Amino acid sequence: MLLIKSGRVLDPASNIDAPLDILLDGERISKAGANLSAQGAEIFDAKGMIVAPGFIDLHCHLREPGQEMSETIETGTRSAARGGFTAVCCMPNTQPVNDSASVTRGIVERAAAAASVRVWPIGAASVGSKGEALAEIAAMKDAGIVAVSDDGKPIATARLMRQVMDYCNSLGLPVIDHCEDPSLFAGGVMREGPQSIRLGLKGIPAQSESICVGRDVEIAALTGARLHIAHMSTRGSLEYVRWAKKQGLRVTCEVTPHHFTLIDEDVRYDTRYKMNPPLASREDRDALIAGLADGSVDAIATDHAPHHPASKDVEFDRAPFGVTGFETALALGLAELVNPGKLSLMSLVELFTTGPARVLGIKRKIAPGEPADLTIFSTEREWTFRADESPSKSRNTPFDGRAFRGAPMATIVAGRIAFRQQM
Amino acid sequence: MRVVEKRQLLSAEEIGRTLRRLAHEIIEESSGAKDLALIGIRRRGVTLADRLVKAIRGFSNADVPMGILDIALYRDDLSTIGTQPSLQGTEIDFPVDNRDLVVVDDVLYTGRTIRAAMNGLFDLGRPRRVRLCVLIDRGHRELPVEATFIGRAVQTSDTEIVEVRLQETDGEERVVLVDRVP
Amino acid sequence: MQHLSHLLGIEDLTHEQISFILDQAKPFQEFQRYPLKKLATLRGKTVAVAFFEASTRTRISFTTAAARLGADTMALQAESSSLKKGESLIDTVRTLEAMRPDGIVIRHSSSGAPEFVAKRLEIPVLNAGDGTHEHPTQALLDALTIRDRKGRIEDWNVTILGDILHSRVARSNIYLLSKFGAKITLCGPAMWVPRELEDLAPNLRRTTRTEEALEGADVVLVLRVQTERIHEPALAAEEYILGYQLTAKRLRLARPDALVLHPGPMIRGLEIDSAVADGPQSGVLEQVTNGLAVRMALLYHLIGSAPVDAPHPAKDRSNASD
Numbered sequence: 001m002l003l004i005k006s007g008r009v010l011d012p013a014s015n016i017d018a019p020l021d022i023l024l025d026g027e028r029i030s031k032a033g034a035n036l037s038a039q040g041a042e043i044f045d046a047k048g049m050i051v052a053p054g055f056i057d058l059h060c061h062l063r064e065p066g067q068e069m070s071e072t073i074e075t076g077t078r079s080a081a082r083g084g085f086t087a088v089c090c091m092p093n094t095q096p097v098n099d100s101a102s103v104t105r106g107i108v109e110r111a112a113a114a115a116s117v118r119v120w121p122i123g124a125a126s127v128g129s130k131g132e133a134l135a136e137i138a139a140m141k142d143a144g145i146v147a148v149s150d151d152g153k154p155i156a157t158a159r160l161m162r163q164v165m166d167y168c169n170s171l172g173l174p175v176i177d178h179c180e181d182p183s184l185f186a187g188g189v190m191r192e193g194p195q196s197i198r199l200g201l202k203g204i205p206a207q208s209e210s211i212c213v214g215r216d217v218e219i220a221a222l223t224g225a226r227l228h229i230a231h232m233s234t235r236g237s238l239e240y241v242r243w244a245k246k247q248g249l250r251v252t253c254e255v256t257p258h259h260f261t262l263i264d265e266d267v268r269y270d271t272r273y274k275m276n277p278p279l280a281s282r283e284d285r286d287a288l289i290a291g292l293a294d295g296s297v298d299a300i301a302t303d304h305a306p307h308h309p310a311s312k313d314v315e316f317d318r319a320p321f322g323v324t325g326f327e328t329a330l331a332l333g334l335a336e337l338v339n340p341g342k343l344s345l346m347s348l349v350e351l352f353t354t355g356p357a358r359v360l361g362i363k364r365k366i367a368p369g370e371p372a373d374l375t376i377f378s379t380e381r382e383w384t385f386r387a388d389e390s391p392s393k394s395r396n397t398p399f400d401g402r403a404f405r406g407a408p409m410a411t412i413v414a415g416r417i418a419f420r421q422q423m
Numbered sequence: 424m425r426v427v428e429k430r431q432l433l434s435a436e437e438i439g440r441t442l443r444r445l446a447h448e449i450i451e452e453s454s455g456a457k458d459l460a461l462i463g464i465r466r467r468g469v470t471l472a473d474r475l476v477k478a479i480r481g482f483s484n485a486d487v488p489m490g491i492l493d494i495a496l497y498r499d500d501l502s503t504i505g506t507q508p509s510l511q512g513t514e515i516d517f518p519v520d521n522r523d524l525v526v527v528d529d530v531l532y533t534g535r536t537i538r539a540a541m542n543g544l545f546d547l548g549r550p551r552r553v554r555l556c557v558l559i560d561r562g563h564r565e566l567p568v569e570a571t572f573i574g575r576a577v578q579t580s581d582t583e584i585v586e587v588r589l590q591e592t593d594g595e596e597r598v599v600l601v602d603r604v605p
Numbered sequence: 606m607q608h609l610s611h612l613l614g615i616e617d618l619t620h621e622q623i624s625f626i627l628d629q630a631k632p633f634q635e636f637q638r639y640p641l642k643k644l645a646t647l648r649g650k651t652v653a654v655a656f657f658e659a660s661t662r663t664r665i666s667f668t669t670a671a672a673r674l675g676a677d678t679m680a681l682q683a684e685s686s687s688l689k690k691g692e693s694l695i696d697t698v699r700t701l702e703a704m705r706p707d708g709i710v711i712r713h714s715s716s717g718a719p720e721f722v723a724k725r726l727e728i729p730v731l732n733a734g735d736g737t738h739e740h741p742t743q744a745l746l747d748a749l750t751i752r753d754r755k756g757r758i759e760d761w762n763v764t765i766l767g768d769i770l771h772s773r774v775a776r777s778n779i780y781l782l783s784k785f786g787a788k789i790t791l792c793g794p795a796m797w798v799p800r801e802l803e804d805l806a807p808n809l810r811r812t813t814r815t816e817e818a819l820e821g822a823d824v825v826l827v828l829r830v831q832t833e834r835i836h837e838p839a840l841a842a843e844e845y846i847l848g849y850q851l852t853a854k855r856l857r858l859a860r861p862d863a864l865v866l867h868p869g870p871m872i873r874g875l876e877i878d879s880a881v882a883d884g885p886q887s888g889v890l891e892q893v894t895n896g897l898a899v900r901m902a903l904l905y906h907l908i909g910s911a912p913v914d915a916p917h918p919a920k921d922r923s924n925a926s927d
Contacts, residue, residue, distance in 0.1 A: 192801075194801045194804040196801075197770075197799070197801045197802060197805065198616075198804075198805065199716055199717065199738060200716035200717075200735070200736045200773060200776065201717070201736070201737075201738075268717075269716070269720050310695075313695055314693050314694060315713070315715035315717060315718050315721055316715065316716070316717050316721075317714075317715040317716070317736070318693070318715065493632065496644050496646045496905070497644070497645070497646070506910050507905060507909045507910050509625075510629050510631075510632045510633075510902070510905070511632070512631055512632040512635060513632065545641075546639055546640075546643075546644075547639060547640070547641075
């Protein structure tokens with residue numbers, strides 16, 4: 001038994017913001033109340049800390065199977081735990097692609113043996129994510145996938161998207177799309193704009209994303225399926241999502257911490273600033289923050305995309321896209337959204353908990369009988385993020401060396417302390 | 424490290440007399456100024472060469488051509504002095520072939536500047552003869568270089584520096600011996 | 606002079622630094638007329654000439670500049686298909702480190718490659734053209750040509766004609782000439798003259814109409830038509846000629862003493878007609894000579910300077926105070 005004492009509990013699902021103790025028994029929450037005590041329980045002193053339901057990351061890349069030099073389920077989840085995440089959804093663009101029950105089972109078994117946090121796989125929409133034939137989605141669902149995506153690429157055609165949506169709708173699975181128009185993307189490496197012109201780097205217009213979001217939203221209207229827009233980065237895309245929600249469509253979206261923090265002007269030739277979708281214009285970034293504040297954006301997701309150091313140590317044009325992000329997500333949320341007064345702390349917690357849960361069709365709350373997943377964090381702790389201290393195998397982050405105020409203090413998964421900050 | 428003046432070597436009047444004497448020597452030893460040309464080494468050599476040309480014109484009516492040589496590209500001490508010296512350009516607008524050249528500089532010391540000057544001149548052509556005219560010869564040669572026309576020879580030590588100050592370049596007219604003391 | 610350790614681009618150079626480089630190029634212009642074009646100034650130094658993109662003219666210009674200064678060159682020429690997998694710039698950097706050149710001249714198809722190399726090596730790096738980012742020596746030799754032909758660099762009406770979007774020559778020239786007060790007009794087919802170009806410098810205007818762009822121009826810089834850019838639909842040659850070729854007739858709209866420049870190589874009959882290329886207003890031949898002078902001046906100053914930790918002689922044997 002684990003007793004979390006003296007923390008300030010923020011539970012968006014029940015709208016609670018109060019000093020409460022929480023008793024965990026085995027893998028479930030046993031009780032929540034004031035001044036609890038329990039014989040023989042291990043005590044965790046959460047004085048001065050916030051106690052929230054366990055954070056969920058809807059979007060990450062664990063690189064196992066096939067790309068273990070960049071990350072493994074073990075190293076990635078240790079990094080996730082340090083970031084306060086109790087569950088992560090890993091994308092299928094592994095080697096081989098997770099397009100079959102056997103690959104899904106492999107991931108689930110590996111996670112059971114070696115992961116620090118819950119691993120919920122996302123299955124491919126098409127075989128090999130090639131955009132041709134439908135993958136064995138029902139079989140993968142039995143094996144444990146929670147959603148479907150061809151992430152890394154968009155779901156290739158409107159026709160395929162319709163088939164995927166119809167099929168997933170019948171199976172109760174959300175479809176997650178990485179929205180991009182390949183002909184406009186065309187070899188680009190950063191957001192098209194004054195900075196791409198200055199740097200002489202091939203630009204990708206913002207419309208490459210929004211055109212595809214528009215397409216997907218129309219097909220969601222056609223099929224009534226659940227659509228989730230991955231790593232949304234432009235105001236054009238946000239407008240489509242707002243329209244869809246107004247129509248009552250089951251469309252949701254996520255934004256990454258690097259997209260609400262950095263902009264295209266921050267890019268020079270440092271490959272730690274190269275990711276897809278690329279860093280957006282100032283206007284788009286500000287629109288995303290407004291969307292996070294007014295509830296149009298449902299979740300913050302990291303798109304943690306590790307690449308082993310040698311692969312990123314090349315000319316900007318040739319570097320792979322992606323940045324890591326588990327360990328800086330909460331701190332950036334506090335620094336860029338809560339502290340400047342754009343969002344309340346409770347709203348930030350929603351974006352990490354009930355928002356993602358809603359996308360997946362599950363519950364996330366602090367109540368007796370619920371899973372004993374908690375994220376305990378401080379809004380005051382001062383620290384500096386150093387990439388080489390991370391358990392991740394990769395160092396590709398633009399936030400190396402950045403000072404923060406606010407950090408995860410403990411991550412509890414199924415009643416077990418998966419991460420505890422050294423004091 | 425401070426610089427202190429030890430003694431004056433030439434006053435303004437002495438500079439003037441010395442240059443007039445050098446001008447006469449050059450003409451006397453040059454079989455009447457045929458093919459003669461003076462080459463001043465930047466910067467003070469140029470001023471001195473200019474004055475010699477004027478003096479020569481004054482007493483002989485001969486118009487001796489004058490060129491300017493920038494030795495920066497020919498120095499041998501470049502790899503040890505840090506930043507490259509700025510180039511100011513060589514301006515010799517007459518052919519050098521078969522000329523009787525007199526190179527003019529303010530001070531002759533190790534001889535390396537003159538070695539560089541000769542390299543520069545030979546890149547431009549093949550002079551018939553090259554001789555050297557200096558205001559001060561301070562000894563301490565490191566190369567087999569000699570001056571034919573010498574204003575004054577002085578004994579100096581390694582730490583001393585001979586400073587030639589001319590109106591056109593320095594705003595005053597005297598030659599002094601200075602020393603560097605810790 | 607403000608000490609330069611690399612020449613990566615014009616954008617970060619000051620007015621003084623640019624003027625200094627052009628002044629220092631003058632003695633080297635003279636030098637090209639000497640009977641004996643060989644100095645010992647950089648004797649014992651080795652310059653690595655690493656061209657990862659096909660180029661004959663610029664490579665020969667740099668190699669000749671180095672040789673005339675007395676330096677040795679090491680030529681690194683990768684295959685012109687830079688889409689080759691595996692061969693990374695970092696491997697080339699490591700190879701270079703082992704061979705210890707005194708400086709490197711690099712041309713590469715990736716914007717930012719010279720900066721990448723400069724961050725990792727302790728030797729001076731000269732950018733001979735990186736992707737669509739900058740080609741600083743081209744802009745410097747263009748400026749020198751303008752100064753010689755028109756008496757000064759300042760305050761001219763400059764028209765740049767062609768595929769501006771993909772031109773590093775255009776960018777470097779825009780940076781340099783605008784630091785000297787130029788009023789610049791960018792002209793080309795609409796998809797190659799996007800609005801964002803206006804943010805590169807003050808006093809820039811854009812047009813897609815060649816006649817309008819040439820009116821009153823003092824300097825016309827004609828860009829070559831890039832046929833090697835991938836992911837781009839090409840414009841048919843006849844379309845380009847119709848709208849954008851610099852013909853004698855179009856040139857008459859400019860000032861009568863307007864100077865015509867072209868970075869080369871020219872495709873006669875495409876972006877420029879032969880009469881103009883060979884005519885009295887054309888400065889293309891001087892551009893070549895000036896390229897050599899500018900590159901010699903840059904190598905003299907960047908490679909000739911001692912490395913930061915060079916030992917100094919115990920005694921100062923120089924009497925020279927200037």
